[in-house]
Amino acid sequence: xxKITTIALKEYRGYFQGFTAYAxxxxxxxxxxxxxxxxxxxxxxxxFTGQKFDLAQTVFGSxxxxxxxxxxxxxxALTMRLFSEEYKGRTMDLLLTAPITATEIVxxxxxxxxxxxxxxxxxxxLHPLALRAVGSFDAGPVLTSLxxxxxxxxxxxxxxxxxxxxxxxxxxAFFTGLALSLFMWVVGWAGMGSESQVTQTxxxxxxxxxxxxxxxxxxxxxxxxxxxxxxxxxxxFLTHRVVESARWR
Amino acid sequence: MIxxxxxxKRYGPISAIQNLNFSIGKGEVVGFLGPNGAGKTTTMxxxxxxxxxxxxxVKVAGFDVFENPIEVKKxxxxxxxxxxxxxxxxxxxxxxxxxxxxxxxxSKLTVAVNDAxxxxxxxxxxxxxxxxxxKGFRQRVGLAQAIVHSPQVLVLDEPTVGLDPKQVIEVRxxxxxxxxxxxxxxxxxILPEVQATCKRVIIINKGQIAAxxxxxxxxxRMTDARRFFIKVRRPxxxxxxxxxxxxxxxxxxxxxxxxxxxxxxRTDEANEVxxxxxxxxxxxxxxxxxxxxxxxxxxxxxxxxxxxxxxxAQS
Numbered sequence: 001x002x003k004i005t006t007i008a009l010k011e012y013r014g015y016f017q018g019f020t021a022y023a024x025x026x027x028x029x030x031x032x033x034x035x036x037x038x039x040x041x042x043x044x045x046x047x048f049t050g051q052k053f054d055l056a057q058t059v060f061g062s063x064x065x066x067x068x069x070x071x072x073x074x075x076x077a078l079t080m081r082l083f084s085e086e087y088k089g090r091t092m093d094l095l096l097t098a099p100i101t102a103t104e105i106v107x108x109x110x111x112x113x114x115x116x117x118x119x120x121x122x123x124x125x126l127h128p129l130a131l132r133a134v135g136s137f138d139a140g141p142v143l144t145s146l147x148x149x150x151x152x153x154x155x156x157x158x159x160x161x162x163x164x165x166x167x168x169x170x171x172x173a174f175f176t177g178l179a180l181s182l183f184m185w186v187v188g189w190a191g192m193g194s195e196s197q198v199t200q201t202x203x204x205x206x207x208x209x210x211x212x213x214x215x216x217x218x219x220x221x222x223x224x225x226x227x228x229x230x231x232x233x234x235x236x237f238l239t240h241r242v243v244e245s246a247r248w249r
Numbered sequence: 250m251i252x253x254x255x256x257x258k259r260y261g262p263i264s265a266i267q268n269l270n271f272s273i274g275k276g277e278v279v280g281f282l283g284p285n286g287a288g289k290t291t292t293m294x295x296x297x298x299x300x301x302x303x304x305x306x307v308k309v310a311g312f313d314v315f316e317n318p319i320e321v322k323k324x325x326x327x328x329x330x331x332x333x334x335x336x337x338x339x340x341x342x343x344x345x346x347x348x349x350x351x352x353x354x355x356s357k358l359t360v361a362v363n364d365a366x367x368x369x370x371x372x373x374x375x376x377x378x379x380x381x382x383x384k385g386f387r388q389r390v391g392l393a394q395a396i397v398h399s400p401q402v403l404v405l406d407e408p409t410v411g412l413d414p415k416q417v418i419e420v421r422x423x424x425x426x427x428x429x430x431x432x433x434x435x436x437x438x439i440l441p442e443v444q445a446t447c448k449r450v451i452i453i454n455k456g457q458i459a460a461x462x463x464x465x466x467x468x469x470r471m472t473d474a475r476r477f478f479i480k481v482r483r484p485x486x487x488x489x490x491x492x493x494x495x496x497x498x499x500x501x502x503x504x505x506x507x508x509x510x511x512x513x514x515r516t517d518e519a520n521e522v523x524x525x526x527x528x529x530x531x532x533x534x535x536x537x538x539x540x541x542x543x544x545x546x547x548x549x550x551x552x553x554x555x556x557x558x559x560x561x562a563q564s
Binding site for chain 1: 260299300301318322325329334
């Protein structure tokens with residue numbers, strides 16, 4: 001456990017050494033703020049027409065939906081270096097000859113990635129908080145969306161970590177992570193054309209996007225939580241296998 | 250301290266090392282010598298638990314590397330060919346991180362880091378970013394990283410490669426300083442390095458041990474002849490007299506026409522007889538010295554294809 005913390009903290013601090021984390025966070029925050037402003041503006045205009053919209057659904061539903069899409073692209077960029085850079089800089093030798101297990105290495109790096117992404121999610125949580133200052137709304141769906149987002153980003157981090165463990169090229173790691181995450185996002189489409197009810201249900205459950213919509217509606221869906229956590233576990237396990245296999249090559 | 254038996258490693262169809270057997274005692278400094286691609290790095294990677302062998306076993310301080318890798322790794326300091334440095338970290342932060350990874354208790358972290366910095370003379374650069382350091386300093390940071398947890402065994406893979414002559418000497422001094430306290434295995438293909446730092450040598454060629462002995466032992470083993478260098482003022486006539494000596498093995502005239510290289514059977518009175526003969530011939534002796542068989546000779550003899558084939562036939 002101590003070693004996991006050591007590695008996680010080192011990696012987390014590593015993001016803030018130099019420019020990377022600041023640049024990514026600034027761009028992320030700028031982008032999200034712009035989108036949030038546009039959403040709120042659209043909501044304001046729509047409300048003049050006299051129609052009644054659910055604030056949580058229209059504003060925060062879209063806001064966190066957007067956040068998810070941006071994270072889907074940003075997270076592979078944050079995780080790509082976790083292993084690839086160790087391979088390239090030959091520092092993997094240090095980790096593999098230190099008295100630590102492959103599990104500790106993988107978990108340490110996973111938590112470092114999770115921590116940096118959660119830092120970013122904390123940034124987008126500022127938007128609803130700002131709106132709270134000028135108006136009132138039900139905080140429930142916002143909170144569940146945030147929880148959903150935190151779990152979902154865990155899946156992206158695990159996928160990105162796995163992609164990074166596969167190659168010493170950070171570019172390849174980035175695109176592999178992006179493609180895998182995107183695939184998990186759209187895998188539900190595979191069931192759409194099918195006539196069989198079973199096939200449709202199976203693919204619906206496999207898709208990480210379908211699970212996310214429940215969080216946005218203000219409910220914590222246990223099956224979604226279980227599914228996300230199992231995906232995180234699966235990709236961490238696969239990463240562990242890749243790291244461990246280095247000894248046998 | 251280190252016991253290796255029947256160690257083999259194959260990379261697919263290519264066999265990197267075959268049936269290595271050797272052991273290294275506590276406090277010994279052993280040079281691991283061989284041409285490029287002989288299997289030095291592979292062997293070292295297996296000893297450090299970085300890589301699993303195809304067959305055979307390695308024990309360090311009584312622990313099997315594969316049954317008890319964590320215990321072994323706690324006791325080994327390893328400097329790979331490319332030092333494992335994080336270029337964007339500061340020297341002291343990096344060493345602290347390594348010390349934490351290597352189980353140094355929190356209360357002793359600062360002491361351990363300072364100690365390693367002092368031993369490797371890194372004081373002036375301790376707060377610099379590693380990526381901005383020169384190659385010699387980086388190599389020293391690599392060494393500091395290997396000793397920061399006070400290991401019992403130090404495994405150094407070509408520790409002086411790519412350094413300038415002054416830095417090479419510094420690193421060698423450092424190794425000599427450490428040698429008293431720990432068991433050291435040092436791989437290299439630079440021969441003077443072995444002469445400068447090691448007591449015992451293991452020469453490895455094509456994945457097999459070609460020779461294993463002390464430095465002097467190797468010299469004796471390779472040849473039963475003694476070689477001398479002679480320079481005279483009037484070379485005429487010397488040759489025939491020396492050639493008629495008992496036990497003469499070879500006589501070579503050097504290009505300048507005044508010097509010779511003579512090889513005699515290894516006997517106690519060889520020097521005496523030869524010197525007397527030359528002096529008596531009235532050639533005007535100017536220089537007379539014995540030539541030791543150099544490690545280069547031994548190395549070349551052992552690692553050239555002919556001899557390897559011979560060894561293969563013997564074993």
